[in-house]
Amino acid sequence: MLANLVSGSVLLVLSIAYYVSAAAMPPSILDTTVPSSAFPKLLAICGAVLSVALIGQALYSAGLARARPSAAVPEERKEPGRLWFEHKRALGLLGIVLLFVLALELVGYPVAIGLLILAVSRYGGYPLSAMSVAVAIGGGLFFWLFFMVLLGIHMPLGLWSRLFAAAHGLPFA
Amino acid sequence: MDGFNIALHTIFASPAVFYAFAGVAWGIIGGALPGLSASITMALLLPFTFGMDPTMAIILLASTYVGAEYGGSIPAILIRTPGTSAAVTTVIDGYEMHKQGKSGEALGISLVAGVIGGLIGMVLVVGLTGPLSRIALYFTAPAFFALGVFGLSLIATLSDGSIIKAFLAAIVGLAISTIGIDPLSGVQRFTFGSAELLGGIEPILVLIGMFAMAELFHQTSAPAWDRASTSMRIKLPNWPMLKRIMPATLIGTGIGTFDGVTPGGGATLASFLSYNEARRWSKHPEEFGKGSPEGIAAPEAANNTVAATALIPTLTFGIPSSGSTAVLLGGLILHGIEPGPALLTKNPQFVYGLFGGLFIANLSQLVLGFLMLPPCIWLVNRPRAFLMAFIIALVSSGVYSVNQNIFDVLIMIGMGVLGYVMKTLRFPVLPLVLALVLGGIVERNYRRAVDLGYGEHAIFFQDPLSAGLLGLTVLFIAGSLGMTALRRRRERRAADIPAVPAIH
Numbered sequence: 001m002l003a004n005l006v007s008g009s010v011l012l013v014l015s016i017a018y019y020v021s022a023a024a025m026p027p028s029i030l031d032t033t034v035p036s037s038a039f040p041k042l043l044a045i046c047g048a049v050l051s052v053a054l055i056g057q058a059l060y061s062a063g064l065a066r067a068r069p070s071a072a073v074p075e076e077r078k079e080p081g082r083l084w085f086e087h088k089r090a091l092g093l094l095g096i097v098l099l100f101v102l103a104l105e106l107v108g109y110p111v112a113i114g115l116l117i118l119a120v121s122r123y124g125g126y127p128l129s130a131m132s133v134a135v136a137i138g139g140g141l142f143f144w145l146f147f148m149v150l151l152g153i154h155m156p157l158g159l160w161s162r163l164f165a166a167a168h169g170l171p172f173a
Numbered sequence: 174m175d176g177f178n179i180a181l182h183t184i185f186a187s188p189a190v191f192y193a194f195a196g197v198a199w200g201i202i203g204g205a206l207p208g209l210s211a212s213i214t215m216a217l218l219l220p221f222t223f224g225m226d227p228t229m230a231i232i233l234l235a236s237t238y239v240g241a242e243y244g245g246s247i248p249a250i251l252i253r254t255p256g257t258s259a260a261v262t263t264v265i266d267g268y269e270m271h272k273q274g275k276s277g278e279a280l281g282i283s284l285v286a287g288v289i290g291g292l293i294g295m296v297l298v299v300g301l302t303g304p305l306s307r308i309a310l311y312f313t314a315p316a317f318f319a320l321g322v323f324g325l326s327l328i329a330t331l332s333d334g335s336i337i338k339a340f341l342a343a344i345v346g347l348a349i350s351t352i353g354i355d356p357l358s359g360v361q362r363f364t365f366g367s368a369e370l371l372g373g374i375e376p377i378l379v380l381i382g383m384f385a386m387a388e389l390f391h392q393t394s395a396p397a398w399d400r401a402s403t404s405m406r407i408k409l410p411n412w413p414m415l416k417r418i419m420p421a422t423l424i425g426t427g428i429g430t431f432d433g434v435t436p437g438g439g440a441t442l443a444s445f446l447s448y449n450e451a452r453r454w455s456k457h458p459e460e461f462g463k464g465s466p467e468g469i470a471a472p473e474a475a476n477n478t479v480a481a482t483a484l485i486p487t488l489t490f491g492i493p494s495s496g497s498t499a500v501l502l503g504g505l506i507l508h509g510i511e512p513g514p515a516l517l518t519k520n521p522q523f524v525y526g527l528f529g530g531l532f533i534a535n536l537s538q539l540v541l542g543f544l545m546l547p548p549c550i551w552l553v554n555r556p557r558a559f560l561m562a563f564i565i566a567l568v569s570s571g572v573y574s575v576n577q578n579i580f581d582v583l584i585m586i587g588m589g590v591l592g593y594v595m596k597t598l599r600f601p602v603l604p605l606v607l608a609l610v611l612g613g614i615v616e617r618n619y620r621r622a623v624d625l626g627y628g629e630h631a632i633f634f635q636d637p638l639s640a641g642l643l644g645l646t647v648l649f650i651a652g653s654l655g656m657t658a659l660r661r662r663r664e665r666r667a668a669d670i671p672a673v674p675a676i677h
Binding site: 003004007011018021022025026028030031032033034035036037038039040043044046047050051053054057085086087089090092093094097098100101104105109113116117118119120121122123124125126135136139143147151153154155156 | 586619
């Protein structure tokens with residue numbers, strides 16, 4: 001119930017902010033009877049009405065549960081400890097993926113992918129060993145070959161591009 | 174050229190057979206890996222379809238769906254872990270047969286029942302798409318807008334949990350679709366000065382983030398699965414066994430057809446319903462739950478039939494019946510193919526080419542079922558940590574490769590976080606994804622219709638088809654709200670009745 005109240009309130013604020021942004025859109029000479037802000041405004045109104053309905057539903061359920069505890073419909077819930085554990089695990093993975101994005105520009109795609117594989121496998125419970133390092137190196141090579149060599153996609157090379165440029169006397173690579 | 178000739182031409186004069194085989198092979202692998210659903214397996218392929226011929230790209234995606242539905246039964250039978258949610262029912266008798274040393278037979282029944290269901294489903298798709306598309310002539314801009322609203326409302330009302338949350342999810346999806354330069358007036362909308370947002374948020378990023386990344390965030394705390402035996406061979410059913418499973422297969426096919434064409438039905442519901450009906454009509458109902466071949470045939474036929482018949486509402490009305498068909502719809506939009514009643518008349522080459530490719534995809538399961546089993550078992554037996562690592566690497570690389578832009582990877586991760594939060598707060602994801610995919614079409618037709626009505630919204634009620642669809646939308650929402658209120662009242666009444674003390 002509290003979760004619904006909070007999410008309803010957040011969505012109500014977002015709907016209002018969305019409406020204000022839509023209303024501030026500049027008019028265009030290409031506008032017809034329906035300007036570009038019309039549809040977003042309609043969405044914002046619908047969003048606000050539904051958010052208020054969600055808040056109302058949460059308050060009604062809370063009031064009902066307080067008045068007649070026996071009549072409250074029990075919600076399926078996970079143990080708070082288990083829930084927090086799951087969120088922590090997800091946050092940890094999010095951190096690793098964000099670090100990978102940062103590392104991409106810094107150390108280059110093949111190395112960053114290898115490090116990502118090593119970090120995720122370690123985080124997933126596989127001990128750091130010669131095997132996990134070999135899989136990470138193999139994975140880095142495989143993805144480099146597949147995306148950069150086979151598909152010809154320009155992935156960031158980070159410091160390798162600078163080293164390559166310096167070795168060949170080029171201003172950039 | 175008529176439809177049959179187009180299908181034959183696509184099969185023999187293009188690489189359709191290759192893409193059908195590749196899609197089924199990838200689908201079997203994705204389906205066999207617990208935690209990777211059919212929709213995730215399809216979403217992972219999306220970045221690689223860029224630059225491909227649209228027909229080939231959609232054959233690849235739709236074949237993946239076909240393969241994933243069979244692939245889900247492999248871990249269900251071998252390690253009691255369904256690879257896809259639709260394979261949950263296959264676990265019941267499949268794993269019992271495995272314990273009795275009949276894993277090969279169980280896999281063979283699953284394969285044959287799936288192929289029969291898929292082929293019958295395809296015949297129905299071919300038969301029904303044409304007549305349904307004839308109504309395209311009656312569709313005008315107000316009707317197209319009303320159809321979009323009807324589809325979104327249908328998915329929202331049929332989603333699990335609160336209807337209000339489902340509609341809010343749809344509103345968020347539509348709001349995301351408005352980001353970027355407005356194609357009609359050139360005005361920048363919600364870009365906040367960011368050059369990367371000028372082109373809008375591509376549906377592919379949302380699809381991969383919501384389906385794949387969010388699932389990976391959830392999977393990181395899931396327990397590990399068992400190991401499968403490596404000495405496994407599929408045994409196709411002999412004639413007496415085929416005769417025995419045929420009624421259950423046909424029951425599964427019938428229910429799968431109905432569920433596939435019903436938005437919100439999906440393969441999971443079809444497999445549950447067909448299992449129950451197969452037990453009810455079986456000559457050996459006592460064997461269900463103890464390793465009954467019919468208990469595998471019915472749900473597997475239903476799964477594969479849904480993979481075919483779900484194309485009917487997706488192609489002809491742009492209303493997907495599940496997450497997998499939502500990804501397929503995303504694929505259509507990505508490749509510039511607008512689904513809807515006019516698709517067959519505007520683009521018959523694509524529609525009949527797709528049908529031809531899917532016939533091949535269904536048949537190819539008979540070969541690929543055998544060939545892909547050893548690699549699937551090998552993959553299932555790899556440490557889960559490595560599989561997760563490789564999937565994250567594939568997702569990130571695939572998303573980057575679309576526009577070669579790190580910002581896209583960040584948006585995909587953001588969408589993954591949003592998907593995770595939505596799942597935690599019990600907001601359904603499907604209405605958001607569908608709204609985002611259909612957002613452009615809905616808004617364009619809304620503006621076109623209001624323009625046609627000289628700025629008046631009354632045009633939506635003056636057009637008979639639009640008025641009918643909007644009326645149906647209101648009916649669906651009212652009916653769904655009424656049913657929810659009734660169920661809640663019943664639950665409260667049941668909770669009010671004090672428990673009768675046991676008499677000792």
